[in-house]
Amino acid sequence: MRFVFVGPQGAGKGTQSDRIARWFRVPHIETGKMLRTAAREETPLGIKASEFMDRGELVPDDVVVAMLEERITEPDAHRGFVLDGFPRTIPQAEALDEMLAANGGGIDAVISVDVPDEVLLERLSNRRTCPECGRVYNTTDHHPIEPGRCNEDGTPLIQREDDKPGPIRRRLEIFHKETAPVISFYAARGQVIHVDGVGRIEDVQSRIVSALAAKGFRRS
Ligand code: AMP
DSSP, X not given: OEEEEEOOTXXXXXXXXXHHHHHHTOOEEEHHHHHHXXXXXXXXXXXXXXXXXXXXXXXXXXXXXXXXXXHHTSGGGTTOEEEESOOOSHHHHHHHHHHHHTTTOOXXXXXXXXXXXXXXXXXXXXXXXXXXXXXXXXXXXXXXXXXXXXXXXOOBOBOOGGGSHHHHHHHHHHIIIXXXXXXXXXXXXXXXXXXXXXXXXXXXXXXXXXXXXXXXXXXX
């Protein structure tokens, strides 16, 4: 099972791809989270990446491709994986093809989580994140138990730099310009499953599980 989740930031692809990875018992590989961890730990890769991330821009392809390649060759990814946030450009999609072809494989399905821009803008500007564990809350319908603190570890929640209005708009523009062509790239191979991402988390998840089952992807 090798799945890719694509969708603009705020579409809920992080939440949904994590649930689908658990459902199929394969690792959830999230490039944004890997980059944020590297930035927090101030590794050379993290320092380079953070200047792009804070502006809401994409980190250069060569940096992300090398990081991803290292991750998907780890033993836990041999049975499959769910990619979240990669590929985000055509060169990344081509690099992924090459990596997988080297082992005689490829991507099995691409799930596009579709949400209109107005809904995304509202969701992202209300989003608050735990800088320690990465859990995500929002100020409208998924509050932490104690206001402003993470339910898991009590860390004060923050608004990510790239969840502020300027970077949000830039990220949406980049999605339409750079990442929408990735959906067309996989659509040309008949691999894209479009799922309506508006609604309750559980409902969107059921739509994805049913759509995958209809294509023959079932949990063994
Ligand atoms: P995300 O958490 O997926 O929204 O990613 C946060 C930020 O990390 C993005 O705005 C980019 O700056 C960077 N990033 C994550 N994945 C990629 C990728 N595949 N290519 C380039 N930049 C990425």
